[in-house]
Amino acid sequence: MKRSSTDWTATQTRGESLMTPSTEEVKQKPRLALAIASALGVGHAPKAPGTFGSLVGVATAMLTSLFFLRPHSVADLFSRQRLMERTLIDHHFLVPGGDIHDAPLIVPVTCAILLVLFLAFVGVWSAGKAAKFAGIKDPQFVVIDEVAGQHITLILPLIPVAMPNLAAHLDFSQYAIYSALSLLNWRYLLAGFVLFRLFDIWKPFPIRDLEKLPGGWGIMADDWLAGVYAAILLKVALHFSLL
Numbered sequence: 001m002k003r004s005s006t007d008w009t010a011t012q013t014r015g016e017s018l019m020t021p022s023t024e025e026v027k028q029k030p031r032l033a034l035a036i037a038s039a040l041g042v043g044h045a046p047k048a049p050g051t052f053g054s055l056v057g058v059a060t061a062m063l064t065s066l067f068f069l070r071p072h073s074v075a076d077l078f079s080r081q082r083l084m085e086r087t088l089i090d091h092h093f094l095v096p097g098g099d100i101h102d103a104p105l106i107v108p109v110t111c112a113i114l115l116v117l118f119l120a121f122v123g124v125w126s127a128g129k130a131a132k133f134a135g136i137k138d139p140q141f142v143v144i145d146e147v148a149g150q151h152i153t154l155i156l157p158l159i160p161v162a163m164p165n166l167a168a169h170l171d172f173s174q175y176a177i178y179s180a181l182s183l184l185n186w187r188y189l190l191a192g193f194v195l196f197r198l199f200d201i202w203k204p205f206p207i208r209d210l211e212k213l214p215g216g217w218g219i220m221a222d223d224w225l226a227g228v229y230a231a232i233l234l235k236v237a238l239h240f241s242l243l
Contacts, residue, residue, distance in 0.1 A: 005169050024043035033129035036122060036144055043141035047054050053143025054197055056152025058189050064115065068176070080181055112179075119148040119218065128216030138211070145223040146200065152227030153196040154189070157235040158182055187243045188234075195230035204229070 035041070039056045043049045052141060069083050123144040130142050150214050158179040182188050199207070207229075210221040 003103065024048070029130040030133055033126040034133070036126035037130035037139075037142045039143050039147055043143035049140055049143050050146050050200065051197065053146030054193060054200075057147040057196075058154070060147065060208060061151055061154045061183050065180045068180045069184075081186075083177075083181065083184075109159055112159055116148070116151055116155060119144075119151055121147045121149070123218035123220045126216070127219040130220060131215065142219060145220045147197075149191070149200060149223030149227035149230075150196050153230040153234060154183060154192045154222060156228065156231035157238055166196045182238075185243065188238075191243055192230065192234050193235060195233050196204055196227055199226035199229045 038044060039053055042052050042056050047050045075082070126144055127142050131139055134141075145153055149219060203222065203226070207222045208224050208226060211218050
């Protein structure tokens with residue numbers, strides 16, 4: 001039995017209405033979250049996106065060091081002595097007018113901790129949004145977890161374990177410059193990078209269990225712990241002057 005043109009039009013209209021989602025059903029692309037989660041597109045590298053994400057973590061850690069040291073020229077970057085002298089002569093710390101010879105120790109320590117926490121929480125938010133949009137629990141293009149974990153590996157060993165008189169105004173220029181220069185030391189950076197990648201891939205207990213956490217927490221938490229494990233070994237290497 002043939003359908004009339006009226007029946008066919010009605011059927012076609014009903015079919016189109018079923019196949020075409022309404023405005024409310026269309027996913028809004030979380031552009032900011034995707035940009036952060038992929039480290040501005042680095043996560044879309046065709047091979048080893050996690051490795052490239054870790055390299056972004058190394059690069060951004062170096063940038064925080066340069067923000068403190070403020071080299072006056074490109075030539076300064078190739079001379080530890082010139083970087084130290086520039087910093088000591090300028091007497092600056094973090095902001096113009098901040099005297100490195102008369103500042104509370106809590107200032108650089110707090111800045112380091114806040115940087116790690118900022119990356120952690122921004123990572124949870126962006127990774128969760130990206131995973132929900134992609135419909136995958138842990139998308140390969142999400143590498144903000146590697147960026148955050150690598151930061152933990154490189155920054156945590158430089159934070160003093162014992163911090164007496166944290167609020168006292170002290171001449172801590174040696175500590176501050178040592179920390180900043182460590183983030184420009186290729187041996188320190190290479191060791192931190194290799195150790196973090198080792199733990200991130202190996203995933204010893206209980207790293208793998210943390211992946212079961214919901215949303216962005218599961219994406220980020222395993223890399224946090226991998227960063228802590230790597231930081232412990234890096235701290236040991238620093239203690240025995242192996243770097």
